[in-house]
Amino acid sequence: VSEFELLAEIRRRLAAEDKGLLVGPGDDAAVTRREGFAVTSVDAVVEGVHFERRTSPLASIGHKALAAALSDLAAMGAEAGEAYTVIGIPTDLDRDGCLEILAGLEALAGQTGTSLAGGDITRSPVLFLAMTVAGHAESLEQLVTRAGAEPGDALAVTGELGGAGAGLALLTQPDQVSELSPELRGALEARQLEPTPRLAAGRALAAAGATAMIDLSDGLGADAGHLAAESGARLEIDAETLPLAPGLGEVAAGTGADPLELAVSAGEDYELLAAIDPDRFETAVAALGQLGLALTRIGEVVAGEGLEIRRPGGGLLEPRGFDQLRDSSPG
């Protein structure tokens, strides 16, 4: 596959209708004009580390790479703007394969109002995607960092947890789980393969007064720990309040996993964890309800440091970090 021909094909397909995008793909750099503050994040996925072509369709690889990057913008409460894609292409991936990855990216970009503004393609011994996303906010008050959680705040999480981990288990050990409807199986696999960045929810939570937010990419255990550290506070979570994805129990039973462990440590759910003044919690619930998304109270912020996740009936969950889980995962 010739780098130049493929770039030309990709550029032809990226006919942006974005008035803020003044120079798009095909020049030395993209030129944009946006009001206010720029919010930028980078995120990379590597074959064999974050995905396997055996279990991920190519379009899903593109979708998920962009979703993971946009999820960081969601966790700031920012509006999505542009995305820039670096693709490292191994020799066993042909032109059509590259375009399938791009199709997955494009579809999610379209759904989220993100312009694909530029990119770079290189040969590589391993397939990888490095995404940069730029978002925007008119004022700093619209943005929420990881650092503002205060003792007394409620802790809340959007949507459902454990679905992506259950989906990975289904994809890598498809014969282990028999007690599951095709609908639930498909929904859980989709949570793993094509996650949804919670952009509108992030803006709604920011508007409702969230004091700190983080997206759950590495798992609640790891990410809640980051939020606690950046905020200089302690988080206490009751595991029995966690909103578990439908079907998680069946998958855990079939694969011999602990469902709470999957919900807390498997990661990749790309839901948002937010700290919020308890007096404003119901307002936030109503705002997310308008988006068709649940907001579940799972614990609170207290003085101190660190993180505690209490098992139902006593004892603590010891969340494993991303690295450990990945090292031991069948993928």
Next chain:
Amino acid sequence: VSEFELLAEIRRRLAAEDKGLLVGPGDDAAVTRREGFAVTSVDAVVEGVHFERRTSPLASIGHKALAAALSDLAAMGAEAGEAYTVIGIPTDLDRDGCLEILAGLEALAGQTGTSLAGGDITRSPVLFLAMTVAGHAESLEQLVTRAGAEPGDALAVTGELGGAGAGLALLTQPDQVSELSPELRGALEARQLEPTPRLAAGRALAAAGATAMIDLSDGLGADAGHLAAESGARLEIDAETLPLAPGLGEVAAGTGADPLELAVSAGEDYELLAAIDPDRFETAVAALGQLGLALTRIGEVVAGEGLEIRRPGGGLLEPRGFDQLRDSSPG
């Protein structure tokens, strides 16, 4: 090497003193405020494709990855702002090795006034760096694309050509060239390992009225072709006017290469090619002279399409593209 520990160490070292950088490394995303227009480019380097650890010190790998990305901002005439780094780390690169790469990045960032605003670290079977750089311009008139060259414009190139290619030949075939002083050898190797993005020159050329610019990353032959295509014009270049890097002739003689071929096809010189109204050429020469940089007239823009590089004494140079050259290079 633990991803989290390394990220924490890196963040500790990135104490930015940039008033436009409101949220730096360590949150879900960076937050910046800059006036005017944002100019953004991405660029990736992969071990075995763009560099070899055998011939590139780790700090040089970091330097060059950032330099190549900043060179795209230079070619737009933009001011450098922030950089975001994705590093894929193989198991045979330890924590100190990662920090050496970062030290090379940091040093060039300091020299160019670029803030390292964020990044991502991942395990990878192969070492790679994907850089995103964001630059800025107060008005669109300060920026120059590849598309504005007009028939009648002069074509000019900054600095010297062929140095990076000669440097690569010296690094990969060190015993082939004996007729070269240690100073020249060091200078040519530095052109290959630690190129200088022509940021100030790009702004000066834009201010002097350049109608189109591109940076010479893939070689004059390939990059002039891009400028011709984007401008819808034909470029005619006299190879005997090309400013060849001192020592290029000796390296070419020692390695059996054609010096003009190296100057036109080897690439990675990261000089700028500009089209400019001939009446403004002397102004541009004077402006670049203030920066200690030569500006050499090498040809002209005419009506038509494509690119012609005339050999001294007759005949045409057939520049090889980046892919072909890399495929046949000893690296």
